[in-house]
Structure formats: structure tokens, C-alpha cells
Amino acid sequence: MPLEILLILVIGGISTIAVILHLSGRSKRADLTLETARAAWLRHFPQDTVHDILLARDGHAALVETETGPGLLWALGADTVGRRLQDYALSETADGLAIRFHDFTAPRVTLTLAPDETPIWQQRLARA
DSSP: OOHHHHHHHHHHHHHHHHHHHHHTTTTSOOOOOHHHHHHHHHHHOTTOOEEEEEEOTTSSEEEEEETTEEEEEEEETTEEEEEESSSEEEEEETTEEEEEESOTTSOEEEEEOOTTTHHHHHHHHHTO
């Protein structure tokens, strides 16, 4: 098969899959509630016991308190990412907070927070 035809088939196939995923709603960003945040955290860390959850108003991040310490859960596309808050640096941004983890798998996350939420999250994160 000529390379040109193979290239067209590959590009067409990938484009078709992307369109189907988008039209079926699978490209929508995950929205967290208390229940979904708890379930998502336990999916990442099944041995933990969740004591408290602080949700961001936009529903795309949650600060999770467990018996092993605090953790952060955030939406990454239709799924979530969870990290324990052990070794990180916190900085304020125009839209909320930026957290730099000393972890190459998730080096930085930017949380979009309302102006009245930011101090609450900073206070909770300072205790971590």
C-alpha cells in the first residue's frame, strides 16, 4: 500500500474517533460532587478513609482529608487525578491557585477558584 494512502487512512481514522468521542459526550470535563469526589479518591487510594471533602465551586477540584493526610483531586478531561499533598509548592494566580508537585507524572495543577474561595483553600493547604 502506498504511504500516501496509509497516511490518509490513519489521519481519517483518528479524526473519526475524535469526532465520535466528542459527539457522544466523552470529551466533557468531569464534574465533581461530594459523592463522585469520594468515589474517585477511593478509586485512586482504596485503602484510605475519607473524613472531609472541600469542593471547588466550579466542581473541577476537591481537597480531600483522609486519615493519612490531605490530598488533591482534580478533573483531567472526563477522568480525575488524585495526589497526596506531601511535597508541593503553592502559589497564587489571577484565577486561583497553582500547585507544583515534586512529581514528574503531574508536575503542576492550576486550580480555578472564586476570589472568596482562594483564602479558604490556602488556609487548608497551609495545614497540609
